[in-house]
Amino acid sequence: MKAIRLFNKDNExxxxxxxxxRCRIKDDKLGVCKTIANKGGVLYSIxxxxxxxxxxxxxEKKPLFHFMPGTFSYSIASPGCNFRCLGCQNADISQTYRDENYEAYLEYFKGLKQTPPEEVVENALxxxxxxxxxxxxxxAVFFDYSLDVMELAHKKGLKNVFVTNGYYTEESINAAKGLLDAANVDIKFFNDASYRRICGGTLEPVLEAVKLFYKNGVHLELTTLLIDEYNNNDEEIKKIADFIVSVDSSLPWHISRFFPLYKMQDGHITEEKTIVNAYNIGKGAGLKYIYAGNIQLDGYEDTRCPSCGKLLIKRRGYNILENNVIKGVAGDGKCKFCGYTIYGVF
Ligand code: SF4
Incomplete structure (x- = not known):
């Protein structure tokens, strides 16, 4: 257990x-994520x-297509989640630690090895x-550990990336300011009812987080998992695309194919035409970079220059087959053919 940085004591x-x-946790109880405990008015990461x-x-697997393309990222996770998405693809590590019994948790975690932040950075190097x-x-469920690793990572010249549902507070986003370099944030739906029913969260904080990450200079890419039964309607897809355009039309949007998993086994694999339709809606809304995910659709994973239209990065899966982006002085990218600035870190 380690005391966390961001909490307020408020009577009981x-x-x-x-x-x-923003869980208000009583003494000896856990928050919604079941990974933060109150012990005598102090909150601990268990x-x-x-x-x-x-x-x-x-x-590219994160997915980040405009952030250091062609490099590898040392990827870590701790157990738990602050969402309970019914179609979670990592439910075996995110949803199994939901026991209400605080003592059972402590007992379980007691037997597991703790990895010091230094070891993660050494392994990455x-x-x-x-x-x-x-x-x-x-x-979010290993936020304080992440901050500790991030500080050391920066000292050794490594960048830091969050792959996240974006359900953060202003306080935590600002605590990560200057340490977090890039994030892929899910915009799962554009209505509160679906967020509540399927994930146990709400929409507005995610939208606010996207805006604040962007304001704080974090390289951003967005992902929407398209599920035919839940969010495949033109109006909702258009709202997501319009929101991204309102932040910056250069932010890459990954539209990803759903496979039935966890508690959504009754759904079906997203149809190819759903992905193509969302792609066209996004283009119509003015988004410059849209990518299909979890599906091989020739050309839909490639980056084209928004100015001259020439092929810049040809991809297949996680592989880069051709790269015509020239690194700019500030680490940004330029189209080799017309010099247009490409959003990202290259
Ligand atoms: S991380 Fe989120 S879910 Fe977990 S205790 Fe804190 S506010 Fe609650």
Missing amino acids: FTQCLICAH NYGILVAQSIDPI KAKCGSISYTYTDP
Whole structure:
């Protein structure tokens, strides 16, 4: 257990300020994510340093297509989640730690090895990764550990990446300011009812987080998992695209194919035409970079120059087959053919 940074003591409750649930937790109780405990008015991370995943992934897998393309990212996760998405693809590590029994948790975590932040950074350097990704489960449930790793990572020249549901508070986003370099944020739906029913969250904090990450200079890409039964309607897809355009039409949008998983086994694999339709709606809204995910659709994973239309990055899966982006002086990208500035870090 390690005391967390962001909480407020308020009479019989202590309020956690990491994510938008803003849980008010009584003594000896846990927050919604079941990974933050109140002990005598102080909040502790009970899974601090307990890693259930350490992998070396292409950065394209996050997915980030405009952030250090072609590099590897050392990817870590601790158990738990602040959402309970019915179609979660990592439910085995995100949704199994939901026991109400606080003592049982402590007992369980007591037997597990803690990985010091230094070890994660050393492993990332040994694996020749350019960044560390806090991913698979939501980094909100290992936020303080992430901050500790991020500080060390920066000292060693590594970048930091969140793959997240974006359910953060202003306090936590600002606590990560200057340490977090890039994020892929899910915009899962554009209505509150679906967020509540399927994920146990709400829409507005996610939209506010996207705006604040952007304002804080974090490289941003957005992902929407398209599920035919839930969010495949033109109006909702258009609202998501319009929102992204309102922040910056250069932000890459990944529209991803759903496969039935966890508690959504009754759904079906998203049809190809759904992905193509969303792509066209996004283009119509003015988005410059849209990518299809979890599906091989020739040309839909490629980057084209928004100005001259020439092919800049040809991709297949996580592989880059051709790259015509020239690195600019500030690390930004330029089209080799017309000099247009390409959003991202290259
Ligand atoms: S991280 Fe979020 S869900 Fe967990 S205790 Fe804090 S506010 Fe609640």
